[in-house]
Amino acid sequence: MNEIKRSELLFLYDVRNANPNGDPVDENKPRVDEETGINIVTDVRLKRTIRDYFLSLIESGDERLKNQDVFIKEVRDSEGYLYDAKTRAKDFLKEMGTFSEMKSRIKEDICAKCVDVRLFGAVIPLELKVEGKDKPKTGSIALTGPVQFKFGRSLHRVKIEFIKGTGAFASDYETEEERNDKIKQKKKISSSTQFTFREEYILPYSLISFYGIVNENSAKETGLKQEDVNLLLEGMWNGTKNLITRTKAGQIPRFLMQVVYKEPNFHIGLDDLEKEKSELPDEKIRDIKEIKLNVTRLSKKLGNNREKIENIRYAVDGDLKLLKDGRDVESKDISPQGITVEEITF
Numbered sequence: 001m002n003e004i005k006r007s008e009l010l011f012l013y014d015v016r017n018a019n020p021n022g023d024p025v026d027e028n029k030p031r032v033d034e035e036t037g038i039n040i041v042t043d044v045r046l047k048r049t050i051r052d053y054f055l056s057l058i059e060s061g062d063e064r065l066k067n068q069d070v071f072i073k074e075v076r077d078s079e080g081y082l083y084d085a086k087t088r089a090k091d092f093l094k095e096m097g098t099f100s101e102m103k104s105r106i107k108e109d110i111c112a113k114c115v116d117v118r119l120f121g122a123v124i125p126l127e128l129k130v131e132g133k134d135k136p137k138t139g140s141i142a143l144t145g146p147v148q149f150k151f152g153r154s155l156h157r158v159k160i161e162f163i164k165g166t167g168a169f170a171s172d173y174e175t176e177e178e179r180n181d182k183i184k185q186k187k188k189i190s191s192s193t194q195f196t197f198r199e200e201y202i203l204p205y206s207l208i209s210f211y212g213i214v215n216e217n218s219a220k221e222t223g224l225k226q227e228d229v230n231l232l233l234e235g236m237w238n239g240t241k242n243l244i245t246r247t248k249a250g251q252i253p254r255f256l257m258q259v260v261y262k263e264p265n266f267h268i269g270l271d272d273l274e275k276e277k278s279e280l281p282d283e284k285i286r287d288i289k290e291i292k293l294n295v296t297r298l299s300k301k302l303g304n305n306r307e308k309i310e311n312i313r314y315a316v317d318g319d320l321k322l323l324k325d326g327r328d329v330e331s332k333d334i335s336p337q338g339i340t341v342e343e344i345t346f
Contacts, residue, residue, distance in 0.1 A: 003019055004146065004216045004225075005214075005260050005262070006263070006264060006266060007213065007229075007260040008212070008214075008267050009211065009213065009256075010270055011210040011255070011256050012208065012209050013207075013252060014254055015205070015251045017249060017250065020203065021040050022201075027201065028200070037122045038158070039154035039158045040152065042244070043210075046138075046152065046210055046236070048241060049239040051235075054235060055070050064231065065115065066114070085125050089110075092106045092110050093105060103141060117143060117168075119228055121144045121218070125139075126140055126141065143268045146216070146219040148213055149211065149212040153258070154209070155209055155275040156207065156285060157282035158204075158282070160201050161201070161204055162201070163200050163201070173260065176211070203284050205287065216265075233315075242325075254320045255293065255316060256316075260309070261309060268301050268302075268305050272301060274297070275291055275293065276293070276294040278290055289321070292322065293321065293322050296324050299335070302334075311336050311341070313343075314331065314341070314344060315343065315344040
């Protein structure tokens with residue numbers, strides 16, 4: 001197993017005429033900080049994108065995830081009832097024993113088989129039948145994920161738009177027999193000759209930045225491998241491109257960087273990407289070509305700490321414009337001289 005080293009992650013993607021992360025307790029509106037007008041996307045949303053990508057690889061028979069699984073996913077029984085977390089945990093119990101023994105076996109099996117738990121950790125409730133006991137014993141497994149993300153934030157102010165449209169079907173329908181019965185009973189007919197209306201909230205445009213960290217200490221607990229980290233980066237990039245639901249379609253990855261450090265327990269703090277001022281007001285930006293990403297502070301931080309950096313891996317979309325020290329630059333110019341750089345292709 002390759003040793004995991006401390007690293008930092010920067011990831012940018014944009015959305016057009018979509019809802020990157022609706023708030024279910026607020027009419028599923030995109031999450032926006034009322035004070036700053038900044039669009040917010042939870043880490044849970046990004047992790048779901050990555051998990052869904054892993055599931056697509058598993059279903060397609062990708063050899064890299066042979067005999068692997070995703071723990072947090074929808075699982076139903078033969079009658080269609082959805083598993084809870086306690087039932088899902090039992091999928092990884094192959095041998096009975098004392099509660100402590102069963103807990104240990106479940107933990108070991110989940111870490112060995114579930115790539116998402118090795119990356120993100122999990123709190124897994126347990127309810128297990130113990131031999132010789134009338135009632136099940138309860139407990140939990142707590143695994144701190146080596147990979148943690150802050151909430152994603154747009155690099156500019158956004159404006160929510162409210163959209164109305166028509167659906168494909170009527171809101172209600174009754175058969176001719178049902179309608180005739182109601183006529184005889186002098187009751188109101190509820191069948192409609194009109195289409196239903198749909199309503200939704202979208203953002204015309206949002207360029208969203210995520211910051212994350214890979215912790216080498218927690219990696220030992222979950223058994224995280226370098227191959228898992230490679231899949232993580234791929235899942236962030238390709239998983240974003242694979243979002244095809246109506247509210248998520250059109251999301252495009254623009255920038256991904258991993259900075260790997262030589263020293264344990266050290267990182268710079270690279271949440272330093274910033275948008276250069278556009279000719280347009282923030283709320284009127286509609287395309288990535290109307291934005292330039294200012295990497296000046298990021299580049300200086302990398303240069304000041306080059307002796308502690310083992311290597312930098314990155315991927316950049318061709319439409320993203322970069323600015324450094326007031327000049328247009330290419331992606332290869334972000335990293336200062338003296339640092340090993342690898343461009344990632346997915």
